Structures are given as C-alpha cells and as structure tokens.
Amino acid sequence: xxxxxxxxxxxxxxxxxxxxxxRVYFAEVLGKRRHFLAGAGEVTFEPPQSAKLSGDLxxxxxxxxxxxxxxxxxxxxxxxx
Amino acid sequence: xLTKEEKAWREVRLNQILKWEENCPYEDFIDDEKIWSIIExxxxxxxxxxxxxxxxxxxxxxxxxxxxxxxxxxxANTKDPDLxxxxxxxxxxxxxxxxxSRIVLFSPLYISSPCVNNCAYCGFRQSNEAVKKKTLTMExxxxxxxxxxxxxxxxxxxxxxxxPVSDVKFMCETIEKIYSLKFGKGEIRRVNVNAPPLFxxxxxxxxxxxxxxxxxFQETYHHETYRRxxxxxxxxxxxxxxxxxxxxxxxxxxDDVAIGVLLxxxxxxxxxxxxxxxxxxxxxxxxxxxxxxxxPRLEPAVNTPITTKSSYLVSDEDFKKIVAxxxxxxxxxxxxxxxxEPASLRxxxxxxxxxxxxxxGTRIAVGGYAEMEKEHIPEKQQFMIQDTRSLDEFILDLxxxxxxxxxxxxxxxxxRTGDNFMPLAKHATVKNFCxxxxxxxxxxxxxxxxxxxxxELGEKVIIPEYLKWLxxxxxxxxxxxxxxxxxxxxxxxxCHL
Numbered sequence: 326x327x328x329x330x331x332x333x334x335x336x337x338x339x340x341x342x343x344x345x346x347x348r349v350y351f352a353e354v355l356g357k358r359r360h361f362l363a364g365a366g367e368v369t370f371e372p373p374q375s376a377k378l379s380g381d382l383x384x385x386x387x388x389x390x391x392x393x394x395x396x397x398x399x400x401x402x403x404x405x406x
Numbered sequence: 407x408l409t410k411e412e413k414a415w416r417e418v419r420l421n422q423i424l425k426w427e428e429n430c431p432y433e434d435f436i437d438d439e440k441i442w443s444i445i446e447x448x449x450x451x452x453x454x455x456x457x458x459x460x461x462x463x464x465x466x467x468x469x470x471x472x473x474x475x476x477x478x479x480x481x482a483n484t485k486d487p488d489l490x491x492x493x494x495x496x497x498x499x500x501x502x503x504x505x506x507s508r509i510v511l512f513s514p515l516y517i518s519s520p521c522v523n524n525c526a527y528c529g530f531r532q533s534n535e536a537v538k539k540k541t542l543t544m545e546x547x548x549x550x551x552x553x554x555x556x557x558x559x560x561x562x563x564x565x566x567x568x569x570p571v572s573d574v575k576f577m578c579e580t581i582e583k584i585y586s587l588k589f590g591k592g593e594i595r596r597v598n599v600n601a602p603p604l605f606x607x608x609x610x611x612x613x614x615x616x617x618x619x620x621x622x623f624q625e626t627y628h629h630e631t632y633r634r635x636x637x638x639x640x641x642x643x644x645x646x647x648x649x650x651x652x653x654x655x656x657x658x659x660x661d662d663v664a665i666g667v668l669l670x671x672x673x674x675x676x677x678x679x680x681x682x683x684x685x686x687x688x689x690x691x692x693x694x695x696x697x698x699x700x701x702p703r704l705e706p707a708v709n710t711p712i713t714t715k716s717s718y719l720v721s722d723e724d725f726k727k728i729v730a731x732x733x734x735x736x737x738x739x740x741x742x743x744x745x746x747e748p749a750s751l752r753x754x755x756x757x758x759x760x761x762x763x764x765x766x767g768t769r770i771a772v773g774g775y776a777e778m779e780k781e782h783i784p785e786k787q788q789f790m791i792q793d794t795r796s797l798d799e800f801i802l803d804l805x806x807x808x809x810x811x812x813x814x815x816x817x818x819x820x821x822r823t824g825d826n827f828m829p830l831a832k833h834a835t836v837k838n839f840c841x842x843x844x845x846x847x848x849x850x851x852x853x854x855x856x857x858x859x860x861x862e863l864g865e866k867v868i869i870p871e872y873l874k875w876l877x878x879x880x881x882x883x884x885x886x887x888x889x890x891x892x893x894x895x896x897x898x899x900x901c902h903l
Contacts, residue, residue, distance in 0.1 A: 352821035356585055356616020357595060359819055361661070361826035368830065370838040370880050372903040373820055385821050 327404055328353065328382065330363040336403045337365035340386075344396055347388035348373070354381040378404070408522060408532055415570040416522045416641060422605070423647045432650050435687045436627050441679045444479045451480035456489050460496045463734035467500045470695070470832020472686065473735040475679050481731050482675040490727065497730035497760035500737045506837035506875075508810040508844040509756070510740070510763040511797070512561040512598070513554055516772045517542050517580055519788065521567035523642040525625070526635045527671065527716075529707030529788045530567055536709035538786055540772040541571050544583055551584055553775040555592030557767050557797045558855035560813040560847065562594055563621065568602035568641055574611050577601060581615045591854050591899050596815035598664075602641070603651030609658035618818055619697045622651040623666035627680025631672040649684075656692045661824025663688065664740075665696045669720045670704030670713075674728055678735070685736055694824055695832070698740035698763065699732050701725075705746050705789040713789065722751055726759055733760030738831040744768070748792040753803065767797030798857050805863045810872050812844030813851060816902035838880050842887050842903045845872050849894050 327333070328351075337349040350364025359375075366387070373385040376397055390396055408416070459477045466472065473481075484490060518541040519530045529537045542550065554562070564581065566572040581597050598618040609620070626632050629645060636642045652663040665684050667677045685696045703720050704713045720728065725747075732741055743752060743761040745768040755761055769775045771786035781794045795803070801811045817827055817839065830836035852864045869891075876884035883903060890901035 350821055350826060352823075355614055356582070357819055358616035358618070358823070359821040360613075360616075360659075361821045361823045364821075364826060368835065370835070370842075370903075371882050372886055375820070383821070 328362060333363035334365060336400065337363060339403065340396070340400060341366045343399060344386075344390060345388065346386050346390060349384065349386045351378075352383050352385065354383060359383060359385075412522055412570065420639070420641055420644075423641060423644050426605070427644060427646050430646055430650065432653055432687075432691070434646060434649065435683050436629070436649070436680055438629055438676075441475070441676055441683075444475050444679065445483070445675050448476055448479040448483050451483055453486065453489065455480055456484055456486075457492070460492055460734070463737065464496055464500060464503075467503045467737040467834050470738045470828070472682065472689075472737075475682055478678055478682055478731060478735045479675065481734060482678055482727070493730050493734065494726070494758040497733040498758055500733050501741070501760035501762060504737060504831060504834045504837060505762050506810070506841045506844075507808065508812040508814075508837075508840050508872075509761070509804055510561070510812045510814060511559070511801075512563055512763060512765050513557075513559045513797075514563045514565055514600075514744070514765055514768060514770060515550060515554065516565045516770055516774070516788070517547065518567050518569065518572040518576075519772050519786070520569040520571055522569055523640045524637050525640075525642055526712050527625075527668065527704055527707075527710060529710050531710075534709050536785065537707075537788075539567070540786065542580070542772060544580075546773055546776065547580055547583055548587060549776045550773065551587045551594060552589050553778055555587070555589050555594060556855075558592070558813070558851045559767075559797065560594060561596045561598070561618075561815055563598040563600050563765075566599075566601040572601075574604060574608040577612055578615045581612075581617060585616065591850075595900070596818060603648050604654065606654045606658045609655045609660050613658060613660050617660070618815075619662040619664045620652070620655050620660050621664040621666065621698070621700065622648065622655075623668060623700060623702075624648060624680065624684065625668040626671040626677065627667065627684070628672040628676055635671060652688065652696075653691060656688070656694065661692075661694055662697045662818070662827070663694075664698040664700065666700030666702065666742075668702055668704060669725070669728065670716050670718050672718050674718070674720050674724060678728060678731055681732070682735055685739070694828055696736070696739055697827075698742050699736060700742045700744070701728055701732065702744055702746050705792070707787070707789040708784050710789075725751070726755055729755055729759035729761060738828065745791045745793040746789065749795055749803075752793050753807070756809075757807065764800075766793070766795060766800035768793070798855070798860055801851070802857070802860050802863070805860060805868050808868075808871070810841065810844045810868060811848050811851065812840065813847035814840065814843035814902070815847075816843040820902070838883065839903060841872055841876055842880075842883050845869055845876070845887055846890055846894065846901050846903075849891055850899060853894060
C-alpha cells in the first residue's frame with residue numbers, strides 16, 4: 326500500500342468530495358498508536374469512524390457515510406493508481 | 407565503577423556520537439551571549455509593556471504563536487506583584503481556553519537505573535555507590551503494571567538509564583510487554599518514554615512499538631554549566647548530541663516529542679529562553695511544536711550534594727512564575743507538574759499557573775510500585791519526591807477544586823498525532839476532545855477504582871458539570887458521550903471519541 330503523505334492527502338481530498346464527508350485521514354497502525362500520515366477536511370469533534378484498508382493502513386472519517394463498502398472500495402482502488 | 411564491558415560499550419557509542427556531531431546538519435540554536443543580552447536589555451520592563459505581552463499571549467492561544475524571546479525575558483524580569491497576578495490569571499485563562507479544566511493523570515515508571523553517565527546532580531550516576539542500581543525483569547515489570555493498573559492508571563512515562571542493559575531492544579521489549587498486559591478491566595493504554603537520545607535508526611525501531619511521546623530534557627541550555635554537570639568522555643557530555651535528540655526523533659517520524667529543563671542548575675531566566683529557542687527550532691525544522699514541556703526542580707538525592715548546594719536553586723515563588731511564563735510563551739503545549747513538588751505547592755501551581763498534566767500515587771524507585779506501602783526507598787531512587795498523596799487522594803483534591811481528572815489516551819489512538827494533533831492545540835479546539843474523553847475515562851475510574859468520597863463527588867458534581875459544558879458547546883458530541891456512559895455502566899470499557 327502507498328503511504329506517501331502527498332498522495333494520501335490527495336486521496337483524502339478526493340474522498341471528502343466524492344462522499345460528502347467532513348474529514349478523511351489516514352494513519353499507520355503501530356501497536357496501540359494510530360500514527361497520522363495525511364488527511365483533508367475539517368475536524369467536527371464528533372467521533373471519527375475507522376476501518377482497516379490493508380496491511381497496517383487505516384482510514385478515519387468524520388461525517389455521514391451512506392455506503393461504507395463503496396467508500397472503502399474507492400480508497401482501495403485509489404491506492405492502486 | 408564501570409565494568410570493562412560497560413566501558414567498551416560506552417566508547418563505541420561515544421565514537422558514533424562524535425561522528426554524528428561532526429556531520430550534524432543543524433546549527434546550535436543556543437547563543438549564550440545573545441540570551442544574556444536579551445535578559446539584560448529587558449531588566450526593567452514597563453508596566454504597559456507587560457500588559458501588552460499578556461494580551462498578546464492570550465491572543466496567541468487561538469493561533470498557536472509563541473512569544474518572542476524579548477517578551478519572555480520581560481515577563482521573567484517583572485517585579486510588580488499586581489502584574490504577577492495578571493500573569494497568573496492569564497496563564498489559567500490560556501490553559502482553560504486551550505485544554506479546558508481537565509488535568510491529565512499519569513504515572514512515571516522507572517524501568518532501569520544503571521547508567522554509564524556521571525551527571526553531578528543525579529542519584530543514578532555511575533560513580534554513586536550509595537544508590538543500588540536495578541533493572542526490572544519482565545516478571546517484576548508485570549508486578550509493577552499490576553499495581554499501577556490496580557490504582558486505575560492508564561498512562562505511563564517509562565524511564566530508562568543509558569546503559570547496555572537498557573538499549574533500544576530492551577526498551578521495545580518492555581514497552582510491548584506493558585501494552586500486552588491486562589488485569590481484569592485494567593490496562594495501560596499509552597506509554598510515553600523518557601530515555602537517552604538515540605540515533606535515527608534506533609528511533610525508527612522504537613517507533614514501531616507504538617509509543618506516545620518521546621521526552622529528552624536538555625537539563626540545562628547553558629553551555630558552560632552543561633559542561634560542568636556532564637563530564638567529558640561520558641555520553642551525556644555531548645551537548646549538541648542531546649540538543650538535537652528530538653530533531654533526530656522527528657527525522658525518524660516520531661512526531662510527538664517533549665522538552666524540559668532541570669531547574670536549579672543555572673539561572674532560570676536563561677533556561678526559559680533556552681526552552682523557547684528549542685521549541686522555535688522544532689517548529690522551524692519540522693513544523694511540529696513540542697508536545698509537552700517539563701520543568702522539574704532539583705530535589706535531594708542520596709550522596710549527591712549539589713542537589714542542596716547549587717547556587718541556582720529555584721524558590722517556590724520563582725517556580726510559580728516559571729510555570730506561568732511557560733504557559734504564556736508556548737500556549738499550545740502540555741505543561742507537566744510532577745510529584746517532586748510538595749502537595750500544597752502543587753495545588754497552588756495547579757490553580758494559577760496553567761498546568762495540564764500531573765502524576766499522582768508516584769513511586770520512583772525501580773520496583774517501587776510493588777512496594778507500595780513504602781513512600782520512599784532513598785537508596786533506590788534518583789531523587790526524593792515530595793507529594794506522596796495516593797492517586798485517589800489526589801483525585802479527590804482535584805474534584806474539590808472543580809477539575810476534571812482525565813485518564814484520556816484517545817488522541818494518539820485515533821490518529822490525532824503530530825501535525826493532526828497540533829492544529830487542535832494551536833487553535834484551542836483540542837478541549838472539545840479533552841472534555842469528552844476526560845468524562846468517559848473519569849467515569850471508568852469511578853466505576854472501577856474510586857473511594858466512596860470520590861465516587862459521590864464525581865457522579866454528583868464533576869461529571870454533570872462537564873457534561874453540561876459539552877451540551878452547551880458540542881451537543882452532538884454530548885449525545886454520543888451520554889450513550890457511551892450508559893455502555894460503560896453496563897460494563898464496556900475504553901469508550902472514547
């Protein structure tokens with residue numbers, strides 16, 4: 326999985342636009358720590374949702390998401406670019 | 407006396423350090439003469455100037471900007487008691503604006519005391535045979551964690567000496583061990599590290615085990631004092647190596663780092679400016695400020711005369727000023743007040759100087775928590791602690807003053823680290839998370855560990871009061887917290903935002 330920050334920032338921006346989310350960000354799993362890599366959007370101070378993308382990469386999002394599976398598919402596809 | 411093997415390890419490492427210093431990519435940002443000239447130039451600041459600096463510091467709470475060195479020097483040279491009251495008020499205002507009235511609780515855990523260094527002020531220095539050095543075995547570490555989690559603690563700062571027995575591999579193993587342990591509902595959720603400076607590759611290794619913050623204190627920023635305190639030929643004798651310890655950590659992508667000084671080694675006004683220049687340098691090079699600032703005072707240690715005879719020992723009055731100025735000069739940073747200080751002074755500093763994190767129920771002997779009934783084991787300690795209140799007694803005192811005791815470890819587990827965390831602190835919005843997660847972790851404490859007195863005050867006063875704040879400020883988060891509180895009452899744990 327690609328972890329370069331510039332790429333992930335762009336992917337987060339795209340995901341915010343495409344799914345109408347307030348915020349999307351990526352983090353690396355290091356033990357209990359979710360180590361921030363890059364993200365886009367504004368913090369809402371509401372609980373973020375998260376899901377594993379692949380390997381040690383997780384995605385967090387804030388805002389209402391209608392279809393989680395489509396969202397994750399979009400990100401995984403984006404990762405393949 | 408060091409063994410032949412210890413000496414050999416030190417020599418190899420020292421050579422590597424000297425090589426790093428030769429190729430150091432950074433300029434020493436501490437200019438002793440310049441700092442003194444700034445302090446001298448601001449020897450007698452005007453009243454109006456101080457009032458303007460106070461206003462600027464309050465504005466900075468919303469932008470994350472730091473004060474200028476001249477402004478910090480002016481504050482440090484202020485003598486008018488009325489102006490000091492205004493500074494203290496501002497420190498409290500800034501802290502509450504950025505973090506809210508919550509106090510994050512942690513415990514220090516000394517894992518190893520053998521050290522190849524020989525620092526004049528340290529009870530663990532290698533030549534001090536009056537203090538028994540010890541490294542915890544994995545079984546002993548487990549015993550310590552059992553006691554700490556049994557008290558209700560969730561957050562640690564682990565401390566290591568600089569020695570081959572506590573190298574990076576050992577540090578990683580012990581941190582992984584701590585994270586792996588669970589005793590009923592008790593567990594440690596965040597491990598911060600206070601340890602010697604490392605090479606970039608070593609930081610990369612320790613990063614993989616998921617640490618919280620990496621702390622390295624410069625002890626003193628004054629070059630000549632540093633040289634006298636840390637003998638040549640020891641690893642800690644290399645000023646530049648230590649000054650850029652956290653730059654290397656950031657190069658290795660450890661993005662939560664913390665600075666500090668040991669007050670009492672040199673003039674505190676100089677040290678304040680040293681801290682400020684250090685924070686500036688981290689910002690300039692990496693765009694990430696210091697996560698916390700610590701300001702321990704020299705405390706007596708067995709067979710360590712300088713701890714009581716230094717001509718720079720800091721009085722209680724000056725100590726309060728230092729803590730307040732740190733809050734004004736660097737509004738976004740966490741401010742750590744430790745149990746080195748006596749209980750009565752801690753309560754006062756807490757109320758007026760903008761502190762955000764404190765330890766309680768502290769034992770600093772290696773293996774000290776397993777001998778909980780002994781407040782002090784001087785022959786096994788680096789120094790003496792003064793505040794010997796239990797964690798529950800301390801929490802009761804916090805509640806009586808209206809503070810929200812917090813065991814929160816949510817940010818670093820929700821990806822709010824480094825430059826995802828800093829904007830929250832720099833724009834004074836992190837309190838929205840702090841209060842919500844403070845309520846949830848305090849509720850866990852009330853359910854699992856609290857004395858009847860704390861439980862009563864917590865349930866009837868503290869939690870309703872802070873929930874009300876949340877309802878008034880972020881209603882949707884308040885709703886979510888209420889749902890999570892119900893789940894905690896049913897037995898669920900580690901609910902957080």
